[in-house]
Amino acid sequence: MRHRIADATVTVLGPDGRPLADTEVTVEQTRHAFAFGNIGFDFIPLANGETDADAVAEEVETFGGAALDQLEHLSGLWLELFNTATLPFYWGRFEPQRGKPDTERLRKTAQWFADRGVTVKGHPLVWHTVTAPWLLDLPLDEIEQAQRARIQRDVSDFAGLIDIWDAINESVIMPVFTNGDNGITKLAYDRGRLHMIRMAFEEARAANPDVTLLINDFDLSSAYECLIEGVLEAGIQIDAIGLQTHMHQGYWGEEKMLAMVDRFARYGLPLHMTESTILSGHIMPAEIEDLNDYRIPEWPSTPEGEERQADELVRHYRSLVSHPSIQAINYWGITDNGSWLGAPVGLVRGDGSLKPSFGAMRDLIKGEWWLAPTPLRTDADGRVPVSGFLGDYAVIAGGDTAAFTLTTAGETTAEARLGAGR
Structure with a gap:
């Protein structure tokens, strides 16, 4: 993960612009640079004040499948991770x-x-x-x-x-x-x-x-490789390559996934895992060629499947974040309600309760890969050492907060001025 982590010397400046020497401060992360994404389809009614079913006109497309009375709860869970x-x-x-x-x-x-x-x-x-x-x-x-x-x-x-x-x-x-x-x-x-x-x-x-x-x-x-090569040879500017991995027929495993990633990384473009899913119920039969052809009345999440999903999701994210070409991972659904093909892919059950995968992802994205509020003391030159995943950070001292961003992996420097917004 070294390509994701900065070892920074941060100089904390007071409101007067001078280094804040020998002072207790708290440093915390506020945002990842890496794009941890998910679809936001479910929250269109919430954002538009359509939380009462009577307020949603028949011709309005809601896109998501979550119950309207669950949206506030689900949005809090969504924002906790993504x-x-x-x-x-x-x-x-x-x-x-x-x-x-x-x-x-x-x-x-x-x-x-x-x-x-x-x-x-x-x-x-x-x-x-x-x-x-x-x-x-x-x-x-x-x-x-x-x-x-x-x-x-x-x-x-x-x-x-x-x-x-x-x-x-x-x-x-x-x-x-x-x-x-x-x-x-x-x-x-x-x-x-x-x-x-x-x-x-x-x-x-x-x-x-x-x-x-x-x-x-x-x-x-x-x-797809041939098509990309043809597009590039034609002089069409692509900014990133999107790769869909709906694993309804079972988790691919790290070796297969990273071998695929390597094939597309050779074009030197950022890679976005645009549509990722891992099931917490039974696996779709292998003989199905087009995933759209598998339509069943119910596709329940199961206790065994949920434990499997949590383990596979952590392995999946670890392997992808370890690859320097991957810039984004977009999961395809926070809840099982209204999921594509009715598959149990969500991190939250249909009743709004959390699957083990939600906690596992939280422990990874906002735990192991996240700098929680950390007390530090500046040296005589106002400096503190900060090591963490690339992204946005805040330093807090004496009621003032200053922001700084770690953009470069490895050894780097940054500066945070308290009271700069006054």
Whole structure:
């Protein structure tokens, strides 16, 4: 983990700018630099004051599956662990009627997270699934115009609140995936994958030059590598590579996972584990080729499965954080309610009680990898030694607080001035 940890000499300055010598101070971590993420779908009603079921109009898409009366409780648990939220921009749900996007509700949700110190990501700008139904009524050129306009509009509308996007999702299978009639598949079949990818990245970057854009896929075979190579050779700028790992058919294990990570790390781009899940119930049969094909009435979490999930999650996160190319891990659900395919992937049971995995993750992210409030004493030059994971910190002395950030692993220096905000 040395690439994640700074050994810093922090100089504490008083309000007058002079070193605060021989003084008792407390140093604590306030945020990880590493993106520990989860979806924030469930909290759209909470952020919009829709906690009363009668206040939710029939046409409003809630996205998540958590009961409205659980959202305050769940949000506290969510914020205890995670610092990055993914919000849903599936076109067919975000704009089911042309010209009536759900912008205001998503903006309020993004602001709700931002106000709590959470980085927000949008998912996705281009995808051949959950597409706007009204696209089918348009000729191909107009479908493309509408897709380009959608990218420009949403990236512009959310700039400053959402500056990270999955620009295009699951493009390895985009031209040939059987998904019924939809406009995006028709467009991809006619124009090709590279055209679709270039459109997604270039339109988004034109709308917000400061944006971070991902290509994202579940197909982690050599087909994805070939596609990435083709994209890079075509001069399309990718900021990060998204890797989905829904482990409904069992935990892959550290060796297999890191071997996969190494294959994509060779491109020299940051890697984001965009969609991670580990089950706390029975494992999906191995013969299922498309996870979407496994539909059962109930998929309960079990005591044995929950113990297994806790162990596997800790191993999973340890192995990924140990790899220097991994920049983010995004888990796909805080609760089992409304989870994808109804699978028991959450860290919280449907009734709101905690699974062992929640405590295990808390012990890791906010325990072993976190600097709790630590009393220290400055030396004659106002310096204290601080060793911790890269991220944001605070130093407290005499009722004043100063912030500093550890950005560089290994030996480094930092400065914190008390009362600087006065």
